[in-house]
Amino acid sequence: MRLHPLSVPLRAVSRAIGFAWAFLVGGVALSRGDPVLTGGAVVVAVLAVLAVVGYEVAYFRRFDYELTEDSLDIASGVFSRREREIPLRRVQNVDVTRSLVARLLGLAEVDVETAGGGSTEANLRFVSREEAARLQEEVRERRGARERGRTDRADATDSEAGDAAATGVEGGEPAAAGGTDAEASTGEFEPTPVGERGELLFELSDRDLLLYGLLSFDPRLLSGVVAFATFVVPSLGQRVDVPNVGLAVIAAGVLVLGLGVWLVSAVVRVVQFYGFRLRRVGDDLRYERGLFERKDGTIPLSKLQTVSVEENVLMRRYGFASLAVETAGYAPGQSPSGGSEAAIPLAPRADVFTLARDVEPFDEYDLSRPPERARKRYVRRYALAALTVVAAGFLVSRFVVSFPWYALVALVPLAVPAAARAHANRGVHADGDHVVTQKGWWRRRTTVVPNHRVQTVIRSQTVFQQRWDLTSVVVDTAGSRSISGSGAVAVDRDGSEADELADTVVDRTLVTVGVRETPETGGGQSSAAAGD
Amino acid sequence: MERLDGKVVVVWLWRVLVFAVVLAVAAGVAVTVLDPGVSRLVVAPAVFGVVALLGTLHALLRYRIWRFDVREDTLYIERGVLVRVRTTVPYVRVQHVDSRRGPLERVLGLGRVVVYTAGSRGADVAIPGLAAARVDDVQETLRRLAIESEPEDGEGDAV
Numbered sequence: 001m002r003l004h005p006l007s008v009p010l011r012a013v014s015r016a017i018g019f020a021w022a023f024l025v026g027g028v029a030l031s032r033g034d035p036v037l038t039g040g041a042v043v044v045a046v047l048a049v050l051a052v053v054g055y056e057v058a059y060f061r062r063f064d065y066e067l068t069e070d071s072l073d074i075a076s077g078v079f080s081r082r083e084r085e086i087p088l089r090r091v092q093n094v095d096v097t098r099s100l101v102a103r104l105l106g107l108a109e110v111d112v113e114t115a116g117g118g119s120t121e122a123n124l125r126f127v128s129r130e131e132a133a134r135l136q137e138e139v140r141e142r143r144g145a146r147e148r149g150r151t152d153r154a155d156a157t158d159s160e161a162g163d164a165a166a167t168g169v170e171g172g173e174p175a176a177a178g179g180t181d182a183e184a185s186t187g188e189f190e191p192t193p194v195g196e197r198g199e200l201l202f203e204l205s206d207r208d209l210l211l212y213g214l215l216s217f218d219p220r221l222l223s224g225v226v227a228f229a230t231f232v233v234p235s236l237g238q239r240v241d242v243p244n245v246g247l248a249v250i251a252a253g254v255l256v257l258g259l260g261v262w263l264v265s266a267v268v269r270v271v272q273f274y275g276f277r278l279r280r281v282g283d284d285l286r287y288e289r290g291l292f293e294r295k296d297g298t299i300p301l302s303k304l305q306t307v308s309v310e311e312n313v314l315m316r317r318y319g320f321a322s323l324a325v326e327t328a329g330y331a332p333g334q335s336p337s338g339g340s341e342a343a344i345p346l347a348p349r350a351d352v353f354t355l356a357r358d359v360e361p362f363d364e365y366d367l368s369r370p371p372e373r374a375r376k377r378y379v380r381r382y383a384l385a386a387l388t389v390v391a392a393g394f395l396v397s398r399f400v401v402s403f404p405w406y407a408l409v410a411l412v413p414l415a416v417p418a419a420a421r422a423h424a425n426r427g428v429h430a431d432g433d434h435v436v437t438q439k440g441w442w443r444r445r446t447t448v449v450p451n452h453r454v455q456t457v458i459r460s461q462t463v464f465q466q467r468w469d470l471t472s473v474v475v476d477t478a479g480s481r482s483i484s485g486s487g488a489v490a491v492d493r494d495g496s497e498a499d500e501l502a503d504t505v506v507d508r509t510l511v512t513v514g515v516r517e518t519p520e521t522g523g524g525q526s527s528a529a530a531g532d
Numbered sequence: 533m534e535r536l537d538g539k540v541v542v543v544w545l546w547r548v549l550v551f552a553v554v555l556a557v558a559a560g561v562a563v564t565v566l567d568p569g570v571s572r573l574v575v576a577p578a579v580f581g582v583v584a585l586l587g588t589l590h591a592l593l594r595y596r597i598w599r600f601d602v603r604e605d606t607l608y609i610e611r612g613v614l615v616r617v618r619t620t621v622p623y624v625r626v627q628h629v630d631s632r633r634g635p636l637e638r639v640l641g642l643g644r645v646v647v648y649t650a651g652s653r654g655a656d657v658a659i660p661g662l663a664a665a666r667v668d669d670v671q672e673t674l675r676r677l678a679i680e681s682e683p684e685d686g687e688g689d690a691v
Contacts, residue, residue: 115650328650455625455649456657461616478650506620510605515624515681 001065006105007126012056014101019052020045065124067138070146072112074122086121088143090114092327095297096132103294108132112139115303115328115478136298140284143300198281201355202344204289209273212346213266215314216322250403273345285325285343285359299343303327305479306488307360308447309352316444321352325359326479362448365436367427370470370492374426377468377492378419386411428473428490428501433512435475435505437488447488452512453477457502471498475505533599533610539640540661541595546636548587556580600659602673605681607647609657621657625649626678631671633664643667647674 027041058078065074072086093113102108108129112122127135204212274291285299305328311321323344343359344352356362390412393405421441429436435454438446458474465471473490493501510516560576590613599610607621630646637643644660645667662670 454622456622457620459618460612463614466616502618502620506606506622510622510624513622513624515605515622 001067001131003060003063003124004107004126004128004131005060006107008053008056008060010101010105010107010126011059012053015056016049016052019048023048065122067135067142069142072122072139074124084122086112086114088139089146091139091143092300092303093298094136094139095295096136098129098294098296100292102126110135136296140282140298140300144282198279198286200277200279201285201358202276202278202347202351204273204276204345204347208346209270209276210266211318211320212273212322213269214262215318215320215346216269216312217262217265217314250401269345276345278343287343299325299327301359304360304450305453305477306447306449307356307362308445309356310443310445311349312443313441315346319349320346321349322346323352323356326477328478356448360434360448360450362434362436362450363431365429365431365434367429367436367438369423369427371494373468374470374492375419375423377464377470378422379415382415382418382422383412386415426491428493430501430504430508432508435488435490437475437490439489439491449475449477449488450512451505451508453479454505454509457505459498459502465492469495471495473498473501473505533601536595536598536659536661537642537663537666538595539642541591542640543634543636543642543661544591544594545588548584548591552580552583552587555583595661598661602670602677605677607657607674609659619657621647621649622681623674623677624681626674629671629674629678631667633667645670645674 023045024041027044028038031037031041055078059076062078062081063074063076065072065076067073070088072088072091073084074086075081075083091112092115093111095111095113097109097111098107099109106129107126108131109126110122110124110132111120114121124132124135271291273289276287276289278285278287280286281298283301285301286297287299288294288296304325306326308324308326309321310324315321325343344355347355386408390405390408393403393408397403397405418441425438425441425444427438433451435449435451436446437449438444454475455478456476458476459471460474461471470492471494473493475488475490477487479487490498490501507516556576556579559579560572563570563572563575593613594611597611597613597616601608605622605624607623607626609617609619609621611617627648627650630648631643632646633643641664642661643664644658644662647657647659649657659670
């Protein structure tokens with residue numbers, strides 16, 4: 001199959017604009033009004049555009065893809081050829097993105113992710129909207145059929161049953177999916193609007209969308225403002241003679257900037273998550289969102305690695321939370337677009353937990369907090385941080401712009417409540433099927449890891465932690481979020497407790513995966529034979 | 533609990549030496565260019581001395597702390613000077629096992645085993661400084677154990 005013919009002009013234009021612009025601006029600036037040189041720059045720019053168009057035509061002509069019964073085959077490449085075969089049962093996510101222009105032309109971009117490698121495994125830019133929907137649907141169906149076939153064989157040792165399920169005639173879907181799934185898997189594909197298949201799990205109302213924008217304020221954005229301010233402030237201080245007025249101006253400026261950042265982040269969120277809907281189609285979760293650029297992605301539940309509930313301070317205050325579901329393809333926030341791929345951006349806390357349990361049934365948990373001495377450690381740490389700020393303030397006041405730096409000393413006593421909050425928002429719970437960890441006092445993240453998804457268990461102790469006999473336990477999964485260090489971690493546990501936790505988690509993992517038959521109780525000697 | 537071959541310290545010390553030389557040269561160049569009034573003949577040897585001393589200390593401590601254990605169902609590794617790390621890898625999670633031997637390692641008759649899992653920190657699991665015969669042995673054992681612990685129904689699929 002070829003890409004959509006309109007993808008040639010769309011790709012060429014989006015690429016050529018940047019190219020030609022760079023040549024034109026650079027060339028014109030360098031030629032400094034010399035007519036010959038300026039003309040040369042224009043010619044080069046035109047040539048660049050032609051080259052891009054030629055390349056895109058060749059790309060289109062040499063791009064070929066095919067969805068077979070069990071794989072997605074892609075042959076591509078202008079200068080060096082590449083033929084790639086992606087087994088469907090290894091596919092993690094299939095995402096369809098439609099930018100504003102693509103929507104006007106009826107096109108869509110398809111990204112297919114598997115667990116391996118860093119980048120997107122297959123990127124189809126662009127196919128028609130119907131073709132994108134067909135790909136998304138058929139990948140789901142065929143993968144589902146494969147998986148059903150496999151378990152059927154394992155259960156009933158009847159390969160015929162597996163084949164029957166593979167054709168989708170028996171429709172062995174969970175009842176929750178409703179009759180719509182049977183309709184969807186009749187093999188004959190009809191381009192029904194994507195929004196109408198499956199069971200609607202969640203829809204973000206306009207009011208909640210607005211709330212989400214306002215509540216999901218990310219303090220990290222402020223750090224950018226602070227970095228920017230360090231450039232502006234010194235020149236401001238020189239210009240304003242009266243130090244008190246200067247201070248007022250700075251304070252007002254900071255306030256305005258902060259409000260501005262908040263509003264901008266709110267607007268960005270609203271644009272990103274406009275019209276958010278989450279549906280369950282068979283064994284997949286499927287979301288769509290976006291005001292200008294529509295994103296439509298699948299999250300296969302059979303590939304689920306972790307489930308996390310995230311609440312920042314504001315959300316906690318008003319009883320809201322967001323839900324993130326992680327697969328090995330990519331994590332929320334690491335998606336190709338860089339947007340936050342929350343399964344639910346914002347909903348009342350109880351609803352979030354209901355849905356989380358629907359996706360991955362986990363029991364009530366009772367988090368145990370780090371030992372009391374950890375809190376003392378946090379007090380010291382925050383006090384040290386506050387003292388650093390005071391020292392920096394003193395230096396700025398002394399050398400750059402004079403202001404009452406000693407007012408910053410008021411920050412130091414705040415270390416005590418801050419430490420208490422940090423302590424109260426860290427914890428861990430392990431039961432037969434799951435490990436639940438929690439951390440983060442501004443943006444609290446509660447991560448649920450099913451035992452059968454645990455890859456390795458890592459205990460780590462920095463020199464400071466060694467002094468206090470505290471250990472952090474990382475429960476690593478194949479989820480790509482763990483790479484950025486934001487995976488499931490039980491921070492600052494008592495040394496022996498951490499050992500016990502690590503042993504228990506490993507034992508339970510071995511049992512759930514079927515390597516060991518019974519859970520062990522302490523001791524390194526295992527009598528249970530390895531499963532064969 | 534098994535320890536590494538003592539000769540691995542030579543490999544580490546060699547790296548420390550290279551690193552110290554590079555830093556000393558860089559410091560010397562910086563002093564020459566910036567000219568802060570200190571002779572580069574003082575700065576470069578000083579930088580070399582400090583880096584070499586700290587590096588040697590680190591290498592020795594690292595060797596003292598490094599431990600691993602090929603257990604029945606898991607591979608256990610203990611390492612790290614500043615951050616003490618203890619990793620447990622169930623064999624069922626092992627994707628593949630590499631053995632590697634660099635030029636210096638070959639001269640010393642050493643090698644290392646690298647164990648990959650689907651987990652994000654997979655590449656972390658490497659056992660350096662094993663005697664050549666032991667490398668093959670460990671790799672073979674891990675490979676066998678990884679295959680043996682594979683459940684038949686595919687339930688253990690990592691991802």
